[in-house]
Amino acid sequence: MIKWFKKISSRFQKDGNFFFEIEKITGFRPRSEAYYELALRHSSASRENRGRKVNNQRLEFLGDAVLGAVVADFLYDQYPAAGEGFLTSMRSKIVSRKHMNQLAIQIGLHKMLVKKTPRNTHAKSIYGDAIEALIGAIYLDRGYDACKTFIEERVLRQQVDLERLENRIASHKGALLEWGQKNKRQIVFEVTGCWGESHARKYEITVLLDGEALGTGKGTSKKRAEEEAARLAYQTITDKT
């Protein structure tokens, strides 16, 4: 009897703590614990249910979309005169895997994640995935408006330095193309070289501004070469103007 009581009370203790920890992060008490338990279960620690692996990936899919909507709404409000190009670029920077991972650690979510993976694989994205799964859980538990409150109050306003993000260029290729469109100048990326065996192929890409070479980049993928070429071209342009 005492044993049973101890077991029950320790479970209540645990649940109480879990609720409390979630509340510390989200700002409100969860209604249904199950969503949050699932949100914090990384795929390396999946449960089995009728032959199906149960972990936070489905909630991450849902939360990622809700996050996108809330951030879009926030930026639409925050920058009433900005064009959709700027809004899109700001949103990409906010919801980038690297940034979300960092935010998850800032709000203390990393301590709560249930996982069974070696330490060094964590850094990449699992906390960013977990914060999205948490948003999915809040959405199912309390609805869209609660997600909006959580993301705006606890994440965007407290943890995100918008001004710093504004000045960080996520993609030089994107910035260059946007500049071209705005200034009605033609920007073309041309593969000007490609060599090496298939396992070690290299590319050279040149940016042409109205047909004139403006920057050349090399890289082990076309994307890398493009980005390098665009960075140099963008520098040349912004130095001039």
Add this chain to the structure above:
Amino acid sequence: MIKWFKKISSRFQKDGNFFFEIEKITGFRPRSEAYYELALRHSSASRENRGRKVNNQRLEFLGDAVLGAVVADFLYDQYPAAGEGFLTSMRSKIVSRKHMNQLAIQIGLHKMLVKKTPRNTHAKSIYGDAIEALIGAIYLDRGYDACKTFIEERVLRQQVDLERLENRIASHKGALLEWGQKNKRQIVFEVTGCWGESHARKYEITVLLDGEALGTGKGTSKKRAEEEAARLAYQTITDKT
């Protein structure tokens, strides 16, 4: 006096019609007309406001994100046992530009768009953009839940054939990689050829399954060559299994 009365009543008439047309499409009366007027103004028919072009592009940015969230929620509910790979792929198919354009025409939105572009440029995406802008307008006018009702009731349930979409493969490369992951087989895309002058470069790409060549594709871009190689490889696999 009669002239003034005529002017006023004709404006009421016009507004009344506009409200009514919006109601026919969305299922409810708009509260603030201005959002909808903006949503239906294509960039070719921009208004000027303090040197800034005013059209539906900002609302499209917002509505696109809200659409993504509602569709994610809908699919999460609709397919309780599906993995996030399937959910992501279904969402891509639903919100693809081509599909949204088609849906906008099905619900009659194309007749309401204000635009000044030649006829043949319409087909591509402007109606799909407008339906997203309309969702942005509903969001600002009536909130997230109204968007959810509109998208689920008027678009997804009435206009979308989920079963048909399930069977349509959006990207053979994606399908192949998913198959590999599910069956724990290694899929590698290797550039096995690359030739021609820069303005007419061609690529050859081979798909390797656990190191063995399974399909080879050629194309004027790496992406095209990959897709062709993946299509052949996927056919080989699905014929066997």
